[in-house]
Amino acid sequence: MLEVKVHNLTLKNPVMTASGTFGYGEEFADFIDISRLGGIVVKGTTGERRQGNPYPRMAETPSGMLNAVGLQNVGVGNFCSNVYPRIKDMDTNIIVNVSGSSIEEYCSVAEQIDSLENIPAIELNISCPNVKKGGMGFGTNPDMAAQVVAAVRKVYHKTLIVKLTPNVTSIVDIAKAVEQAGADSVSLINTMLGMAIDVEKQRPYLSTITGGLSGPCVKPVAVRMVWQVSHAVQIPVIGLGGICCANDALEFLMAGAKAIEVGTANFMDPTVTVKIVEGLEDYCNRHGIKDINEIIGII
Amino acid sequence: MKQIADFTIAKREQLGEHYFTLTLQHPGNMETILPGQFVEIEVKGTREVMLRRPISIHDVDAEKGTMTLLIQIVGKGTRQLATLKEGDKLNVIYPLGHGFATDAKNPLLVGGGAGIAPLLHLAKCYNEKGVRPTILLGGRNANLIPVRDAFKPFGTLAFATEDGSLGEKGLVTQHSLFQVSNYDLIQTCGPTPMMKAIAREALKADVRCEVSLENMMACGIGACLCCVCDTDEGHKCVCKEGPVFDARKLTKWIG
Numbered sequence: 001m002l003e004v005k006v007h008n009l010t011l012k013n014p015v016m017t018a019s020g021t022f023g024y025g026e027e028f029a030d031f032i033d034i035s036r037l038g039g040i041v042v043k044g045t046t047g048e049r050r051q052g053n054p055y056p057r058m059a060e061t062p063s064g065m066l067n068a069v070g071l072q073n074v075g076v077g078n079f080c081s082n083v084y085p086r087i088k089d090m091d092t093n094i095i096v097n098v099s100g101s102s103i104e105e106y107c108s109v110a111e112q113i114d115s116l117e118n119i120p121a122i123e124l125n126i127s128c129p130n131v132k133k134g135g136m137g138f139g140t141n142p143d144m145a146a147q148v149v150a151a152v153r154k155v156y157h158k159t160l161i162v163k164l165t166p167n168v169t170s171i172v173d174i175a176k177a178v179e180q181a182g183a184d185s186v187s188l189i190n191t192m193l194g195m196a197i198d199v200e201k202q203r204p205y206l207s208t209i210t211g212g213l214s215g216p217c218v219k220p221v222a223v224r225m226v227w228q229v230s231h232a233v234q235i236p237v238i239g240l241g242g243i244c245c246a247n248d249a250l251e252f253l254m255a256g257a258k259a260i261e262v263g264t265a266n267f268m269d270p271t272v273t274v275k276i277v278e279g280l281e282d283y284c285n286r287h288g289i290k291d292i293n294e295i296i297g298i299i
Numbered sequence: 300m301k302q303i304a305d306f307t308i309a310k311r312e313q314l315g316e317h318y319f320t321l322t323l324q325h326p327g328n329m330e331t332i333l334p335g336q337f338v339e340i341e342v343k344g345t346r347e348v349m350l351r352r353p354i355s356i357h358d359v360d361a362e363k364g365t366m367t368l369l370i371q372i373v374g375k376g377t378r379q380l381a382t383l384k385e386g387d388k389l390n391v392i393y394p395l396g397h398g399f400a401t402d403a404k405n406p407l408l409v410g411g412g413a414g415i416a417p418l419l420h421l422a423k424c425y426n427e428k429g430v431r432p433t434i435l436l437g438g439r440n441a442n443l444i445p446v447r448d449a450f451k452p453f454g455t456l457a458f459a460t461e462d463g464s465l466g467e468k469g470l471v472t473q474h475s476l477f478q479v480s481n482y483d484l485i486q487t488c489g490p491t492p493m494m495k496a497i498a499r500e501a502l503k504a505d506v507r508c509e510v511s512l513e514n515m516m517a518c519g520i521g522a523c524l525c526c527v528c529d530t531d532e533g534h535k536c537v538c539k540e541g542p543v544f545d546a547r548k549l550t551k552w553i554g
Binding site for chain 1: 528
């Protein structure tokens with residue numbers, strides 16, 4: 001009833017987790033059965049180990065939060081030799097979010113992940129707002145975005161998802177450019193660039209001054225962008241941005257997303273993903289829907 | 300194992316203007332809670348607060364299946380939590396983090412302000428092992444040391460206040476019992492400058508020392524990487540690899 005396809009990936013349901021909000025899945029194993037999910041997107045992985053940005057890296061804002069973690073991760077080598085063996089047998093689609101500061105780094109990481117049998121896809125992160133070099137720089141310009149995607153396409157042979165930033169004038173132009181360059185799917189939206197100031201201390205809350213806004217406050221923007229992009233490209237769209245419940249997920253599906261990712265809501269309730277799966281089942285039952293694909297893109 | 304559960308507030312007690320305690324009743328079998336561990340509690344009823352709030356565990360009654368939280372009212376989250384009443388439900392993720400060691404034979408526990416919270420459960424755990432710790436509690440004045448008598452049965456108890464309104468006048472590090480080389484382990488929780496000063500003294504005297512850090516958190520389970528401390532081994536999550544760290548791994552932080 002809930003099975004969906006994203007390019008060559010078969011998801012038992014459309015519910016996945018967003019990179020950077022679900023660790024390597026292990027952190028949530030005490031709370032939920034990971035195999036209930038359509039997929040998990042694990043932490044953004046770079047060529048070398050990264051320390052990320054200095055503390056403070058997080059600020060709560062009304063119905064949302066700003067983060068400036070800055071891609072802290074163990075690096076692709078350590079991921080392949082230490083993390084992958086621990087998580088490879090989880091019964092779900094394990095997707096690695098791939099980040100970098102240069103086209104060479106993106107390609108090198110993608111190539112190493114390509115050789116891991118139980119990783120059927122990567123999500124190419126050309127949209128991180130919290131790193132000085134690369135990241136969002138690639139995702140805000142259609143030509144740059146196409147260049148990095150085309151280069152990775154040459155070395156990566158499985159499902160290539162490209163994660164897009166909302167911090168652009170036209171996300172549709174970027175989506176079209178990466179589709180043309182060989183992306184199999186796009187996921188959107190990454191966080192929106194934001195800022196918050198502690199007026200008592202008269203300084204920004206984040207060590208980096210600006211950071212990425214996520215949570216329920218960004219959802220209407222994300223739904224709008226998913227709707228626009230899904231009408232402009234042929235490849236499947238994965239929707240994310242502030243999803244907290246089944247109805248939120250349904251908005252994205254109706255707007256055209258084949259699958260969704262849950263991010264910030266994992267921090268509020270570590271069991272939320274499974275609740276969303278159950279909520280989708282319940283919705284289908286209540287509305288006499290035999291196949292969730294019936295409602296995808298109906299708007 | 301970490302668990303998410305709806306506790307019922309069995310008791311709420313206001314301790315002066317700034318502090319209150321909540322005693323939470325578990326609905327079934329409560330997981331074992333080690334001293335120094337904390338909870339992440341859901342804050343309902345205000346759009347200003349989306350994330351859970353990390354609160355250290357003050358006291359545990361394993362038989363009754365209750366835990367007590369000592370909460371200082373500092374911001375919008377704790378202000379909202381202060382409106383909770385007995386009988387209300389509270390959604391709690393627990394037990395979280397890496398707690399205090401309990402293998403010392405002659406430990407000194409030093410708490411400041413709200414940081415005294417985890418030391419009660421710690422002192423009780425020592426007592427179960429036949430060890431009576433020295434407990435030194437400090438604050439700017441007596442009103443800012445919210446819990447005192449509860450500690451009395453579990454060790455040698457002393458106070459330091461900056462205005463002299465309780466115990467010796469001065470900082471905890473100036474107290475006559477604060478002779479670090481008299482102990483085999485110093486364990487502290489409180490304001491950052493206090494913990495740094497204590498850790499510095501302990502490191503200088505080559506006495507083992509543990510500090511319990513309090514950083515802003517989102518997830519509380521090591522997923523978001525927001526609450527990191529810059530340790531000598533790189534950024535570590537206070538929620539998962541802490542909140543209690545061995546001071547020898549924090550020389551950069553101690554400064």
